[in-house]
Amino acid sequence: xxxxxxxxxxxxxxxxxxxxxxxxxxxxxxxxxxxxxxxxxxxxxxxxxxxxxxxxxxxxxxxxxxxxxxxxxxxxxxxxxxxxxxxxxxxxxxxxxxxxxxxxxxxxxxxxxxxxxxxxxxxxxxxxxxxxxxxxxxxxxxxxxxxxxxxxxxxxxxxxxxxxxxxxxxxxxxxxxxxxxxxxx
Numbered sequence: 198x199x200x201x202x203x204x205x206x207x208x209x210x211x212x213x214x215x216x217x218x219x220x221x222x223x224x225x226x227x228x229x230x231x232x233x234x235x236x237x238x239x240x241x242x243x244x245x246x247x248x249x250x251x252x253x254x255x256x257x258x259x260x261x262x263x264x265x266x267x268x269x270x271x272x273x274x275x276x277x278x279x280x281x282x283x284x285x286x287x288x289x290x291x292x293x294x295x296x297x298x299x300x301x302x303x304x305x306x307x308x309x310x311x312x313x314x315x316x317x318x319x320x321x322x323x324x325x326x327x328x329x330x331x332x333x334x335x336x337x338x339x340x341x342x343x344x345x346x347x348x349x350x351x352x353x354x355x356x357x358x359x360x361x362x363x364x365x366x367x368x369x370x371x372x373x374x375x376x377x378x379x380x381x382x
Contacts (some may be wrong), residue, residue: 200376205331205335207379208378211278218269225239225269225272233247289325293325294327294379295320295380295382296352298376302314302371331348
């Protein structure tokens with residue numbers, strides 16, 4: 198998962214996802230009303246394996262392996278705050294969001310201008326159309342590169358061209374994203 202994808206995920210949540218494997222297993226058990234059989238079906242393991250992971254007996258407890266830890270993490274992320282995520286996504290698509298980033302920006306401009314790419318901190322309010330386009334791209338499974346192109350076009354229009362009031366024809370280069378964060382109004 199790239200920086201933009203991680204930023205979108207953080208923006209959709211209001212509480213942090215459980216970080217330890219034990220806390221994630223407790224969440225999955227609570228989500229499935231304590232049924233180790235249902236949790237086992239979700240994770241693709243046996244019911245006895247889930248029981249070994251969550252037992253309180255000191256000698257009987259077995260930690261999950263790396264593949265199971267990834268499966269647990271994916272299952273938790275898929276089920277974490279679904280209504281909150283849907284509400285915040287709809288809000289971002291309707292009202293827009295604030296995009297915070299530190300990345301390398303450059304542009305192709307007229308001769309004599311300072312068009313060399315350089316690292317910039319940018320915080321910019323972007324409209325709902327950009328949010329819709331980003332979420333549609335993410336849902337379609339496109340990579341970080343295409344999401345970067347969407348944001349470069351939006352930042353070029355709003356930040357560098359001031360919503361079309363100046364610098365017509367300016368082409369923005371947006372690369373080397375150090376971090377990308379989104380705030381939903």
